[in-house]
Amino acid sequence: MDKPYNNARDQFFAAIRLLATSTDTIQTRVIDATRSILQVTIDEFETEAELKISFARLLDRLAIDHDDLTMTAVENAAYMTDFEAAKVADLICDFYYDLR
Numbered sequence: 001m002d003k004p005y006n007n008a009r010d011q012f013f014a015a016i017r018l019l020a021t022s023t024d025t026i027q028t029r030v031i032d033a034t035r036s037i038l039q040v041t042i043d044e045f046e047t048e049a050e051l052k053i054s055f056a057r058l059l060d061r062l063a064i065d066h067d068d069l070t071m072t073a074v075e076n077a078a079y080m081t082d083f084e085a086a087k088v089a090d091l092i093c094d095f096y097y098d099l100r
Helices: 006-021 026-037 049-062 069-078 082-099
Strands: none
Touching (some): 006 026, 006 082, 026 049, 026 069, 026 082, 049 082
8 A cells, every 4th residue: 555645755755865965055955955845746745735835935945936936946955055055955755744
């Protein structure tokens, strides 16, 4: 039997792997991790309101302008301070933990 949120779990694991193993700046790691995270849609959490809200908050941190999430997320992450980027990385890890 498949566990719920398999795609989300796989994509967030890939994002965490990028965050943990790269030697790039934290902003670059967040940009790279975002590419995996944006493979997840909010519709995947339709049955779980708490996860849906948490995912929406994470997306808001990554991309305030929702017209082109990928481009906006990259632009936002590029200008984050180290503290802001680390906070986003923490949110990514926390969300992955909630998926388990």
